[in-house]
Amino acid sequence: MDYLFGATASRRGLLKTALIAGSVAVIPGCARKAAEVSGIDSPPPPVATPIPQPEPVVAVRTAPLGVRPHLFRRALAALDAHGRAVEHHDRIAIADFAAASSEPRFHLIDLIDGSSTSMLVAHGSGSDPRHTGWLQRFSNIPDSNATSEGAYLTSNYYVGKHGRSQRLIGLDPTNNNALDRAIVVHGAWYSNQQTLQRLGKLGRSQGCFAVGESNLQAVFDVLGEGRMIYAAKV
Structure with missing residues (x-):
């Protein structure tokens, strides 16, 4: 057991x-x-x-040859004031409407290396009713056909009655109707060198920045979208 x-x-x-x-x-x-x-x-x-690369800092503070210093300083001040709205600060355009339409008064400026290119640009018929070749006044009123003063932001491209064009957004109270007024950059026959040789002045736009047809692509290449155009008469 x-x-x-x-x-x-x-x-x-x-x-x-x-x-x-x-x-x-x-x-x-x-x-x-x-x-x-x-x-x-x-x-x-x-x-x-990826860490986004910082936008190049504006290095040029002296007006390039052919650009009036006071106007250039005004343009840089506008670029600083609208810094957040303007995506790219490396290049700008300045339209000097104190000069006659017979002069190359539309300046494309590289603010990094200081180089610049100048070309003809028309002003609006409402800014020069008697077609003197000189801008007499600015206006932001719809249907005025006048050029507006101030800083513009280059926007998107489209194809319209003037061919490929670029919309502009007005950044100041003096031009904030630009989009509604269809104020754009486009090419036009009346801004070509041949018109200047024949008339001694350019034709007039309806307030748009109309450059010579052969110069349009150069403007698009330099400015692209998200840069500033400054228009003034000082």
Whole structure:
């Protein structure tokens, strides 16, 4: 009897030992499974976001040759004032409407290296009713056909009655109707050199910045979208 009891106890001990060993053996397997599932469900490592490069700082503060210094300083002040609205500060255009339409008064200026290009540009018929070749007055009134004074932001391109053109957004109270008035940059035959040679002055626009047809692409290439045009008579 004692022998049987001892044998039974021994068998119970072996079973208990086996169960303990089995449970110990199961734990690493569950841990591995949990780790595998966790590895599958875990999000991928974050991807580094490229840091945008800062806009070039305006380096040129002296008026290029052919641009009146006082007007150039006014344009830079306008660029500083509208800094947040103007995306790019590396190049600007200045329309000097104190000069006659027979003069290359539309200046494309690189503010990083100081280079510039000047070309003819027409003013609005409402700004020169007698067609003298000189801008007499500015106006922001709809249907005035006049040129407006102030800073403009170059916007998107479209194709209209003058071919490829660029919309402008007026940034000042003196030209904030520009978009509604459809004041744009476009090419026109009456702003070509041939018209100047024939009449001694350019034709007139309806308030738009009309440049010679052969010069239009150069304007688009220099300005693009998000840059400033400054128009004034000072």
